[in-house]
Amino acid sequence: MNMPMPHGFQPAETVGREAFRDAMASLGAAVSIVTTDGPHGRAGFTASAVCSVTDTPPTLLVCLNRSSSAFPAIAANGVLCVNTLTHEHEALSAVFGGKVPAEQRFSAGSWSRLVTGAPALDDAAVSFDCRVASMSDVGTHRVLFAEVLAIRHSPAASGLVYFGRRYHPLHHGA
Numbered sequence: 001m002n003m004p005m006p007h008g009f010q011p012a013e014t015v016g017r018e019a020f021r022d023a024m025a026s027l028g029a030a031v032s033i034v035t036t037d038g039p040h041g042r043a044g045f046t047a048s049a050v051c052s053v054t055d056t057p058p059t060l061l062v063c064l065n066r067s068s069s070a071f072p073a074i075a076a077n078g079v080l081c082v083n084t085l086t087h088e089h090e091a092l093s094a095v096f097g098g099k100v101p102a103e104q105r106f107s108a109g110s111w112s113r114l115v116t117g118a119p120a121l122d123d124a125a126v127s128f129d130c131r132v133a134s135m136s137d138v139g140t141h142r143v144l145f146a147e148v149l150a151i152r153h154s155p156a157a158s159g160l161v162y163f164g165r166r167y168h169p170l171h172h173g174a
Ligand SMILES: NC(=O)C1=CN([C@@H]2O[C@H](COP(=O)(O)OP(=O)(O)OC[C@H]3O[C@@H](n4cnc5c(N)ncnc54)[C@H](O)[C@@H]3O)[C@@H](O)[C@H]2O)C=CC1
Pocket: 020, 021, 022, 024, 025, 048, 049, 063, 065, 140, 165
């Protein structure tokens, strides 16, 4: 029996990359800079595909395009730091989102180290210093399951949300 299609519904087999991206542009997401350092070099990229998985053990997931300049170093070092940005970091997000060559990115921002040696952004809303516990490839991306070894946060900091292909500031109580 042919059921009528609800307005706006598209069967899965007709959803292409552009339709998926257009749909994803309707999801607001926190913006982070994910970094690494170690024997395989220092690297970082801007990420919105970051999610809490479980608190036992404390684990985040990060989805990283395998064609990204940061991929070889993050995969091989096995450590990363997720630095969640505030409304003051819009320009820094662009730097790590591809606007600046990889080797010049860390001259923007002030960085220190927590436990793993991956760069932690000093004025981030929160930094999660992690070791990569496991990973899995899905399509173009690698899904990194990252166990959190240390946290540094500024509870009063603002937030930065990426929604509708642009940045939006978030403030406490607003
Ligand atoms: N998960 C990812 O790999 C993301 C990549 N980007 C990249 O940043 C640039 C600018 O992005 P927008 O201005 O938001 O326009 P856009 O049209 O490329 O992306 C719209 C939305 O689709 C999703 N998306 C984009 N590329 C994706 C990918 N390769 N795999 C899975 N999801 C993806 C994201 O949620 C993004 O906010 C593009 O080059 C885009 O590929 C942006 C956000 C997430």
